[in-house]
Amino acid sequence: MRTKAAVALEAGKPLEIMDVNLDAPKEGEVLVEVKATGLCHTDDFTLSGADPEGQFPAILGHEGAGVVVEVGPGVKSLKPGDHVIPLYTPECRECEYCLNPKTNLCQAIRGTQGQGVMPDGTSRFSMTDGTPLLHYMGCSTFANHTVLPEIALAKIRSDAPFDKVCYIGCGVTTGIGAVVNTAKVEIGATAIVFGLGGIGLNVIQGLRLAGADRIVGVDINPDKADMAWKFGMTDFVNPSEVEGALAPYLVEMTGGGGDYTFDATGNVDVMRTALESAHKGWGESVIIGVAPAGAEIATRPFQLVTGRVWKGTAFGGASGRTDVPRIVDWYMDGKIEIDPMITHTLTLEEINKGFDMMHAGESIRSVVVY
Ligand code: NAD
Ligand code: DAO
Numbered sequence: 001m002r003t004k005a006a007v008a009l010e011a012g013k014p015l016e017i018m019d020v021n022l023d024a025p026k027e028g029e030v031l032v033e034v035k036a037t038g039l040c041h042t043d044d045f046t047l048s049g050a051d052p053e054g055q056f057p058a059i060l061g062h063e064g065a066g067v068v069v070e071v072g073p074g075v076k077s078l079k080p081g082d083h084v085i086p087l088y089t090p091e092c093r094e095c096e097y098c099l100n101p102k103t104n105l106c107q108a109i110r111g112t113q114g115q116g117v118m119p120d121g122t123s124r125f126s127m128t129d130g131t132p133l134l135h136y137m138g139c140s141t142f143a144n145h146t147v148l149p150e151i152a153l154a155k156i157r158s159d160a161p162f163d164k165v166c167y168i169g170c171g172v173t174t175g176i177g178a179v180v181n182t183a184k185v186e187i188g189a190t191a192i193v194f195g196l197g198g199i200g201l202n203v204i205q206g207l208r209l210a211g212a213d214r215i216v217g218v219d220i221n222p223d224k225a226d227m228a229w230k231f232g233m234t235d236f237v238n239p240s241e242v243e244g245a246l247a248p249y250l251v252e253m254t255g256g257g258g259d260y261t262f263d264a265t266g267n268v269d270v271m272r273t274a275l276e277s278a279h280k281g282w283g284e285s286v287i288i289g290v291a292p293a294g295a296e297i298a299t300r301p302f303q304l305v306t307g308r309v310w311k312g313t314a315f316g317g318a319s320g321r322t323d324v325p326r327i328v329d330w331y332m333d334g335k336i337e338i339d340p341m342i343t344h345t346l347t348l349e350e351i352n353k354g355f356d357m358m359h360a361g362e363s364i365r366s367v368v369v370y
């Protein structure tokens, strides 16, 4: 079939809107009509060339929602008409990783997903001249139709609005999951969140949900504070207004440091500050941000010797087929908010404008509705 897509032809160039070929789903695969897709910082990271694993030409996009159109041979859990959210972290429920409750990093299709192809080693997408196009994070939601493995689709209720719940495909689940799955924040905790963008705001609403008492937000863009207050931030710090080093300032302000601190910036210097702002003896610092190719983190080992814990999270530690439908329910039941964070709704033709607004810090989440 033919479908319309925003194609990343090479790093650093705007996406090009074009018709592309999409082959039918093969064994264990599903054809999905994408109804809406969110623009995540990670798509931009790849498009910019900063992603060490970035490959081109490809169809980016990993945050979406849509409807099953056709299932390939052997697919049992989904049928045409089902509403789904694509999962860049699949859940096969059979591999050594899925069977270990300590991780959500299903490895069933890891090798081929990282190479930008389906599990049989081939791509379903090509340009109309026959040039193969790679898949991205196993999702490729910047196309009106895409093919995914069955294990990379969460079936969701049919009354959930696509243009809102698409955000659960990455940002919402990553931020809230970092709090409830990875950090396991307790009622009454003090937390510090670095970066109040599409992920950090969801960390903040996750902290409110978990019952944290004090939620300190840190961002170099003071405009980001307005939304964070609405989601539960109790204190705001703009690092450029702090004299001297930021970590001691935050430790002092919180009476010893955060029980939990979160990096949602992707900046390795911020990651260090986050670790060093965690409470001596028990503070845990969670890295969510994805750093540029070659970047490394550093701290004095004594920071860990004296009881701080440094950890990271992918997709908020969520097992997608199990957890994503529940998060959709939380949204539909009013337990979490999504709508105010979707600051812009665009057509596919406007997708590059969405990335421009992301660069300018003007948007939280832009969503393309097909
Ligand atoms: P964003 O651009 O919307 O937000 C980042 C925020 O950090 C912005 O508000 C910016 O002003 C702020 N910031 C930048 N430098 C700062 C500094 N030095 N100090 C304080 N604040 C600073 O990005 P996002 O969509 O929220 O994504 C955040 C990070 O999370 C990115 O690195 C992204 O790649 C990563 N991410 C990780 C996962 C995962 O599973 N681990 C999933 C999605 C996104
Ligand atoms: O299993 O080895 C692995 C890698 C899983 C990739 C997880 C990616 C998480 C961070 C990327 C940001 C997502 C938008």
Ligand code: ZN
Pocket (backbone or CB within 6 Å): 090, 091, 092, 093, 094, 095, 096, 097, 098, 099, 105, 106, 107, 108
């Ligand atoms: Zn698995």
Ligand code: ZN
Pocket (backbone or CB within 6 Å): 040, 041, 042, 043, 062, 063, 170, 171
């Ligand atoms: Zn994302």
